[in-house]
Amino acid sequence: MNHDLDKLPEIYERYPRTPQSLIAVLQDIQKEFHFLPTEALKRTAEELNVPLSKVFSVSTFYNAFSLHPRGEKIIRVCVGTTCHIRGAKQIQEQLENHLKIKAGETTEDKKFTLEVVACVGACAMAPVVAVDETYHGGVTVASCRKLVKKSKKGKKS
């Protein structure tokens, strides 16, 4: 895949070029590309003057970062405690079936990545599924199919 690394300089401009900016810069790169391309990691190491090994260790420590390309849409199944006791596992399995991928994977057409997340903080609506930044509360086994269908039709967000 071709990534428009031209966008990087603009990202570096947003923060002081110090090691302290590393996480913020990586977050912006992740947001731009949906993952952290290797070339971007190298450039970041140079720009912020941190060893590449440290850039790599930070990139792999935090859950927010992914070293692999992800789908256009991220479907996140909340598996927080409340969602767990209200059947999040079933919801996860349903979505895995409908999307034909496991949690953590991306569909072949690169449209969807399915992830589980420890808690999105909407516990009163459990179980919750977030499609990008839109939350769906009170998801049921039966409503999963519709949710996937709707997400497929919806615009890229």
Added chain:
Amino acid sequence: MRIETPQQLTRLRKDCLARFNRHPQKIHVCCGPGCLANGAQKVSDELKKVIKKKRLKGFSVDALKETGCHGFCEQGPLVVVEPAGTFYTRVKVKDVEEIIDKTIRRKEVLERLLFTDPQTGEKIENYRDIPFYARQQRIALRNIGQISQCDIDEYIAVDGYQALAKALKKMSPQDVIDEVTTSGLRGRGGAGFPAGRKWSTCARADDSPHYVICNGDEGDPGAFMDRAIMEGDPHSVIEGMIIAAYAVGAHEGYIYVREEYPLAVVNLQKAIEQAHEYGLLGDGILSSDFSFDVHVSRGGGAFVCGESSALMKSIAGEVGEPRAKYVRSVLKGLHDKPTVLNNVESYANVPVIIDKGGKWFSAIGTKKSTGAKAFSLVGKVRNTGLIEVPMGTTLREIIYDIGGGIQNDRPFKAVQTGGPSGGCLPESKLDLPVDFDTLTEAGSMMGSGGMIVLDDHTCVVDLAKYFLAFLVDESCGKCVPCREGLYQLYGLAVAISEGRGTEADLDKMEKLSDTIVISSLCGLGKSGPNPFLSTIRYFRDEYLAHIRDKKCPAGVCRELIRYEVDPQKCDGCMACITACAQNAITGKKKEVHTIDQDACDKCGACLAVCKRDAILVL
């Protein structure tokens, strides 16, 4: 416009208040995460459209407020018409026109949208009369739901930044610390350390500069109090931080926000900008010689970064690994400089303490746990949502009086508090007062405020396994007891849940837990075994059922249950056949279905979709 003096602030407050109350009626639309998930934004947009279209006298779109979380998420989307307090629940786009025509124009109440008290069956008009609200005392949550999410003028209208003016003009830093000490305020992030003492140590530290940090990582799954505050009333947190900074002599601060809370980041940043414009942040605040600035730092999605030393490393752009406790972060914190770190809710309490006095605050709650505490009351309870009650309120009052009891009238089994560091308390402990010390003595902890109610369909072995899996995943791996110990505990819990466990395993788990508690580096490991220890303490029989009888009484652990169709109840609707991903269910329309046990993976989808209760868990 810069506010130069407290007098100017008071004048501005008058203007803001006049503007705030300009309309005889106001509509508050809850735009908390729960209501948004249920379509609150659409309702709000429609309200705006209809208000514009109808051109009512004395009522414009400005009278519509998109507020933070009202708390009663179960009933969302919520729309409140003030000042009458008319409380509409589950509002849909199609209700909007009528709300404007009847309630706004003719002051008529729409019966069908009112809340029905499940106990009496009566409709309640004013939300203040609903038991869910009537029994609360909101201090940290005081403004949420009352003002627009991110509007400094409205915050000022409800006395915002008055405490800051008072502190800067009438109090010395030591006076501020004394007031906070008098209040007895203890940290709301879980550990309950006295805030006054922390501030005092930091203020006296020689090294400079000093920093203040707000912990908005809110990592405990099942908790969303801090989120509601950061999104719904960001200025209260910022004001609390400025006051803290003044007290401890800091000029720079950070708010560390969890990456899953993008709206909190946006709202905090907006609020910071607004405060800058008014000169409430920056150089020479209110013409004093005190300067302070605050930055928002986004987390990276690591639970351990809620721990103080890990959080400070993360702000510094590093991997969030905690360090040993004997190095105290009030003395050697961010960049190894003296640092005060407090939780979101802790800061939100500070302006009120300065405003009304430490004595006022300490009169609320119990002797050793003063004030009120916010909780996210969730799980199998009827009225799920966000609440704030005086410390010392009993679990029973919270779950039954405010929470309305257990969903679907099922039996209460336990209440889980304190997240992965806490534990489960059974029915016999329901009359315990909720405060920092009592729940800890009972083997759980109050924690940051997640309160998850469990009914008889929740298996405690499964729950312990769940928390252990979470902690294994989130352990940073720096120290062996946590990294390896929790992993072994998890493995044993899995074995028990699959019917492969022995009673000797339980002994092993208890011993191993002791080791982990004693020898882990940070709180994650030290309290990691708690979910196991509290459940084995109160629910040993349930563990034994898994071990001796190879049964999961709650019907959760997949290896120990099977699903069957009750031929008496099955009406052959095919719903389960459609839902079953394994194609394990066969049968024709209007004929009793059957489950092929070899093909069934026990996912429970059939049970979830069956409307006739015809799926048996055996």
